Amino acid sequence: MSSSSFEHIRRMRTEKYGLDDDGNLNEVNPLAADLKDSIDHLAQGLYTRNAHFIFELIQNAEDNLYGSNIEPSLTFKLLRDDPTKTSGADGALVVENNEVGFLQENIDAICAVGKSTKKKQDGFIGEKGIGFKSVFRVTSVPFVFSNGYQILLPKINEKTGLGFIVPEWVERVPEIINTSITTILLPLDQPEFGYEAVKKLLWEIEPETILFLSKLKEIKIVTDDSEFTVIKDDSSEPNIHMVSNKNSDGEIFKFLLFKKTFDKPDEISHEKRNNIREREVSVAFPVGDNSKSAGKLFAYLPVRFDTGFPFIINADFILPSSREDIQDTPWNRKWLMPCVGELIFESLPILKDKNHISVPFLQSLAKSVLLLNETDMFYPIAEAVKKAFTIFKLIPADDGSFVSAGNCKLASADWLRKLVRQDQLRLLYQRELKWVHGDITEKGRNQLWKYFREKMKIEELTPDGFVRKISSAFLNEQSDQWMIDFYIQLPKQKALWKKEMGTSPLRKQSFIRLQDGSHVSPFDDAEKPNAYLTKKTLIDARLPTVKAEIAGDDEAYRFLLSDLKIPEFDIVAEVIEHVIPKYKSSNPPQMDEHERDIEKIIEAFQTDSQEKRKRLKSALQKKPFVLSRTSILDSETYRRPDALYFQGDFLEIYFSGNSDVGFVCSFYKESAVEIFANLGVSSEIRVECKTAPGSNAYVNLEYESGYRRGLKGFDPNIHVDGLSHALFEPSIEKSQIIWNKICVPYSSCIKGKVLRSSRQDFSLNANIHIEEELVSEEFGKLLINSAWLPTGNNEFKKPAEISLDELPTQFERDEKLSDRLGMKKNVVAKLAEEAGLSLEILEYARNNTQKIEKLIANAHKVLPTFPSNPVHNPERRQDRISEQLSDAPEKNYEKRERSVRTTTNSIDPLTWLRNQYTNDDEQMICQICKDEMPFRKRDGKHYFEKKEVLSLEYLPKEHEAQYLALCPLCAAKYREFIISEPLAMDELKEKIANSEGCEIPILLGNEEASIRFVETHHHDLKVIIDGAE
Structure with a gap:
């Protein structure tokens, strides 16, 4: 025991607190009650986070003085048994620090409120004189043994009414106390902080706790059954190694530490930092597998654990009394945080040079800065990161290098990045560019992709954007193998070329390489192919073909043929491209050439491909390539198949004298005639009608307003080819053809009823439901108003002027047709009309008298009585x-x-x-x-x-x-x-x-x-x- 230390404590108790040597109160301090309440409130509310009393002890150890040959260290020993035997204690915590020891001013500070011997300008990290009082969260009576002092500070002093600050001398020092160093003993007598609770808090101390401390290099934790040590090695700064043996194998935590001292602007000040002119700011980047250390904020010791940044920030931030965040003050916002940003800006290129910039690191960085806006305290960091990406080559490129934001592009598809290499990018954009690393995509590293797109404005090249940028000049520079690789990717990119997929930019893009090295679009505006596929060596040079070296690749060939539908070069293409166009010119082929052309057409129609046959048929149907003659002219002309008829007796009679109708010349062989029939040459008179001959069904008709249908097979729009001319120049044979082959099967279309409705289902509930009787314009009226029916003396009369019986026997007997044409009725017909019966019924009655008599007898038969069930209510x-x-x-x-x-x-x-x-x-x-x-x-x-x-x-x-x-x-x-x-x-x-x-x-x-x-x-x-x- 030091007499001077004892005397210092005795004098303090007497002079400051009015206690005599026996501990009795000489006089009552009038401010005692208020002082007690103030101390109690501050000590309880100072740190709401349980572990802060440990940080306060570490902070004190960092701020202590050490001998010149001493390596500063701090040890926490957790005891199962409390050596002081304090009532209710569940063990004790012993804190040992090899500092020089407490001086009188240190004792005065811990026995006061708001008083501290540590001045910020001297580099101390503590700032609150009551910081030591945080130990009262775990104990009601802390013991201090240092430099001859052996005191306790009871939470309650009954005589003075004060707590926390009235020291008492400890007469007997427990054996476990090492009096050669400073030792603090804390009996664990507070309910929430027993042995196990404090053990858990000690075990949770992370290695980076001492990362930013300048003096303290070692912390040791000792319990009854285990211990671990954290040692900091900063001898190779900026490389910092933290060694912890918390786990049995031991762990090494590596950091890259950057520090810089910044001058304080004159306009920045704070009452807690008087006379401060400069401050050091530091940032530590976890290296290796200890990325969980990132995201913390230090004011020399941990303050926050949730910044989200992939690094640790440390500065002399102004803190609230709870030490759980930094205050929003100009000191922090306008000075220190911009300094942090500047340091990060300078650190990132060094981090890259040391091979510590990775895609996961950048993803974490982007995720954190994306959340910041201009009002956020950390926004200077976001600005610094953006500036660094703009100026420095920090963005991982796909070739393994790094590139700045202005010299790179994002690729939306992996195949696009592999196909379009740096040479192609240079051609596309006319400057040196690189792809951003392939892991950075909208589906992959989404936050980093989003940051590059939204904040750095890096363009993303999509397949659609790429094909819209390529030009013939670009394609001319690419090899055949590059073109093959390009084609192979396109089956999965249907939107680029498929006709049904919207704009389909490639359909009009010249990207098909021909044999001569030029490029054409696959189809012209009429969807006619501009190129053909072939694997043969001997081809018709007049047809453009895909380059043989490209067509030789099976995958490329499959895309061009099966997907893009570029046709194979064959006789079909020859006919479409070279034969048919000749018949559009003013000088069509002569007979010998025409015969060769027909042979080619016959050969082309033998193709097994339904698609080719369909294309060939479509091309031939509307082209005048069939040699024909008329019934009145000897000259031969080329006409379209769908405008021609085959020669036949009844057709030549019907169309006699009609120069508008052509007949196929007779020299064609049977195989050609079959093709002509397939193309639309007819052997029957063409009738355009929506109803089948003899049909009694409804006929849906076009109508601009509402809906219209013909009833009982009536189509008022029927058209018969050549009918007007045939009626104008009749003959018995011609009239017989018109009657038997046209009028009889289509008699329902001469006249009939049409139903108009405002509803598609023609419901009786429709607003408009009108039934009207019409005579067809180009059929019924022509037949009724023309004199075409023959009489016995070779005269021709209108139907109303002749009866059915007067027609030659070759004319089929059809009473319905006769009625519809309005022909004169014979005696039987008149009787039927007067009787109100149809002619068929009258004829049937005349020929079936016995059946009629039986029917009449049955009709007189009395029907049974129909039941009656009246409704009464x-x-x-x-x-x-x-x-x-x-x-x-x-x-x-x-x-x-x-x-x-x-x-x-x-x-x-x-x-x-x-x-x-x-x-x-x-x-x-x-x-x-x-x-x-x-x-x-x-x-x-x-x-x-x-x-x-x-x-x-x-x-x-x-x-x-x-x-x-x-x-x-x-x-x-x-x-x-x-x-x-x-x-x-x-x-x-x-x-x-x-x-x-x-x-x-x-x-x-x-x-x-x-x-x-x-x-x-x-x-x-x-x-x-x-x-x-």
């Missing part, structure tokens, strides 16, 4: 039907061997219908023919068929009232003419919904009929239809 019945429908299942079909209805088991329409349509005489009546069902089954019940009134589209729910009771014959008719015809079903639905009576008229083909309901059935069905709508 319509409102109540309607409510009941509505309830049944709400509970009824939706109609459902399942896919089995065929579509099977699976919901009909919920109803029993057979029983329901049998009850509804059986009269008092036990006769079940068909709802359409109103006759008794044709036979009874073995059980005595009538056989009948149930048919749904309307389809699922109209009646989606299951209900018995939706069925009809029909005999087999009426059921078949109903299925054919109502169920299978959407328009008929739509009309029936409207008739039922709007009906008042129980009998609904229908049309079964040409037969007028009706459906009769009993009153209850009719009522229920209307309710169901109304509900469905």
Whole structure:
């Protein structure tokens, strides 16, 4: 024990705190209570992070004085047993530091509030005189043994009412204390900081904790069962090695440390940094595998751990009392942080020269600076990084070198970067450029790619952008192998060349290399190929072909042929490119050359390729290459196949005297004639009509406003080739051809009805639903108004002037045709007209008298009584039907061997219908023919068929009232003419919904009929239809 140290403590207790030698209070300090509250509040709130009391002790050790031959070190020893036997202590922490020892002013500082012996201008890192008080987070009575002093500072002094600052002399020094060095002993008597909790805090001390300390080179952690040491080796600065044996194998943490001293601007000042003129700023870059150390911010000791930067920043930042961030002050924002940025700017090229710039490092760097904006404290770092990328060659290039931002390009596709090397880039951009490293893509290192694109404005070259930049001059400089490599990449780049993929820039780009070394686009504006493929050595030089060295590569050939559809050079191409064009000139080929051309065409048509045959046919159909003659001129001319006819007796009669119609010359051999037929030369009179001969179907017609259809096979736009001329110069033979071959099969197109509607389904509900009768302009009116039908004395009359019986026997008998032409009627026809019957019915009656008599007898037969089931309470019945429908299942079909209805088991329409349509005489009546069902089954019940009134589209729910009771014959008719015809079903639905009576008229083909309901059935069905709508 030092007498001077003891005397110093005794004097302090007496003079400062009014305590006598026995510890009794001589007088009460009037400020004691306020001072106690102030100290307690500051000590508890100073550091909310648990480990900060450890950092405070490390900071004190860094700021201490050491002997000239002493290597500064600090040791933390964690004891299971507290040597002071403090009540409630769970072990103790012993802190040993080989400094010169406490002086009187040091003791005065820790026994006061806000007082410190450390001045910032002297290079100390502590700034708060109460920093030592942070140990009270783990103990209520810290012990200090140093340079003859042996004191404790109780958290509570009962006599003075003060805590933390009233020292007490320790009479007995525990044996574990080494009095030759400074030792602090902390009994762990605070609830949250027992032995295990403090052990965990000590074990979490990272090696970089002492990275920026100038004195302290070693920290040792010792517990009862383990220990580890962190040693810093800065002898080879800027290379710093931190050795830690926390793990059994030991670890070496390497850093590249950059430091620079900056002068403080005159306009920057802070009350905590008076008289400061300069400060050192440092940045450490983790090297090797210890990248987890990055992202921390130091003010000599750790402050933040989450900056996101791939380096560690250290400077004399102004900190808040919690030491958990840096303050937003001009000192930090306007001075030190720009200094950090400048240091990083200067460090990055050195880091690159030492081979420590990597893509992962840059990705981390880009990710951190992308988050910064101009209001951020760290924004000067972002500006410095951008400036460095602009000036220095820091961006990894694809060739392994580095390049500045203005001299590189990004490639959006790996194949593009491999194909377009530095020589090609130079040609494209007319200056030296390099590709950015292939790992930096939108899908790969996304943040770094985004930084280069958005912040550094580095252009990304896409496949589309590349093909739009290439020119003939560029391609002329490339080798055949380069062209092959280019073609091989294109099958996966369909947007560049496929016709259906938008603009497809390559389709108009001259990128196909020909045999002579020039380049052409694959197709012209009419999609005709500009080049052909061949692997043969002997080719027609008149056709442009892809260079043989390129076509010899299987992959390139496959792309050009199968994908791009450049055709192979063959006889088809020869015909299209060289034969057909000759027939467009004013001097067409002579006969001998024409015969050779026809031989080529015949050979070309023998191709096995459907695509080639289609292309050849398309090229020939519209070209005048077939030699022809007319019926009145001897001269021969070339005409298009689709404008010609083959020679034939009836055709030559029909077209006689018509110079506009040509016939194929007779010298062509059979193989050529077959080709001509395939190309459109006809052996029948051409009729343009939307309906087939004899058809009774609807004909959909073009209409500018709404929709229009011809009924019963009527096409008002029918056109017959040469008809006007043939009618103008008639002959018996010609008229016979017109009657038998044209009028009879197409009689429905002479005149008929056209339905106009505002709806595509021609529903009766449409706003416009108009039926009108028309006579076709180029067919019906020509036939009706022309005198072309022969009489017995070789005269020709209009149809209205002659009867069907007056025509020669060679004319087919067709009453419908006669009616449509408006021909005179004979006696029988007049009788039929007066009787209101068709001529066919009258003829049938004359030839089948017995059958007619039987029909008349059957007609007088009395039909059975139709059942009657009146509705007694319509409102109540309607409510009941509505309830049944709400509970009824939706109609459902399942896919089995065929579509099977699976919901009909919920109803029993057979029983329901049998009850509804059986009269008092036990006769079940068909709802359409109103006759008794044709036979009874073995059980005595009538056989009948149930048919749904309307389809699922109209009646989606299951209900018995939706069925009809029909005999087999009426059921078949109903299925054919109502169920299978959407328009008929739509009309029936409207008739039922709007009906008042129980009998609904229908049309079964040409037969007028009706459906009769009993009153209850009719009522229920209307309710169901109304509900469905």
